[in-house]
Amino acid sequence: MGSSGEEEEEQLIQMVRDFIELGGGSTKPTSPSSSQSPKFHHKSTFSTLQDILTRVTDAETEILEKILIYLKDMEVVEQTHNLKKLIVKRLRRDGFEASICRTSWVATFGRPSGDYEYIDVMMKDNNGGTGTIERVRLIVDMDFRSQFELARPTSTYSELSTSLPSIFVGSEEKLMKIIPLLCSAAEQSLRESRLHIPPWRKASYMQSKWLSENCQKISLFPE
Template sequence: MGSFGEEELDEMVRDYIESDQSITPVSLMRTSKPLPRKSQSSLQDIILEAKDVETRVLDRVLMYVRGMGEPNSLKKWVVMRLQRDGYEASLCKTSWVSTFGRKKVFQFSGDYEYIDVMIVDDNTGNKARLILDMDFRSQFELARPTQTYKELMNTIPSIFLGTEDRLDKIISLLCSAAEESFKEKGLHIPPWRKAMYMRSKWLSENCKKVPVIPNPGLVDLGASDAGKSTACCSSIF
């Protein structure tokens, strides 16, 4: 049984993109319907489902990273800032093994990091789990997207914060859109672009919280902006 790690998977992706496709185009095997325009509005609707408490946390995160460079490199720093401001935040790392092929003879492993934030629901008073991804949009980028998929990508925020339920809806919609994009281009769908694989990044059962050791120097970095508020950061969306 073949086994692939992250480096091997990256190489597979490059080979897939650069190879001269000699297989029968999918578009000739099955008629592809254009992605409905309503998918873009549906994605916007899901994003706008955010509750007030989610918006407050996201606004604070955007305030943290404003002018601080590449947000994805600031995950640990954002966790420390959230903890300092009284939030129950953690750095989480998921890992998984996926199989593919008709007889599932190939398998490859994957891992991913995101931020976990526990909040209290304003309406119920119950604890709720939020997932914060500092590099969300890039996870859904395609090498050869259709124009329709490009337009859909413009709707995706670079930084995502929301409940598992909202995230799952977004993954389902985007993976379905990616599937249509591949079909319209006459390409087969790579297994690492399917919804099951994508869900594993954030919703895998094998999820471990990574200890983040407080560093006062890092936490104080940019603290002068703490009193400022911003509803949105144009460089983030």
């Protein structure tokens, strides 16, 4: 258990380093050349995903910028443990209503049980500059891209998955658009590689991580 936890922490720390070195942006995949004759479906899926990712609200931008500042302030990242907890602590110190959200779900037909943790932020947002102030819930995942990694992915799936941000800040609605796209592409990649499609790679399982109704907010720090 300890070894596994340390490996996960090391992977997360490396992801943070990579994210900072890239200036906070996602990896920009190289556009396929016409000589490769990519399938129209892949082009459409990739274009749809980019359209979803580039639609960013003021609230999402504010939280992501705060997180990047926090990460850059952590001079000795190698000694940083419980990164999600530290991010929540800094957000709360800056006046945001943030907490760790722990989801869990029971096994159903075709979907094994599981649990997951991410950061939950409740804040006010100027609805597209219309002057209408709305209370919005943002989901923050510090290790988002890796959740969609596959063994032996096809080149088209690699292009799709590497365009995801390593740190996700967005709404439930945005996730509900992203997850089916990636899971459908993942299943196609596994089929083309003649690999079994495990239940934890299907949309119903992936949605349970962030969108499960059984969500427990954990207040980690005293007011």
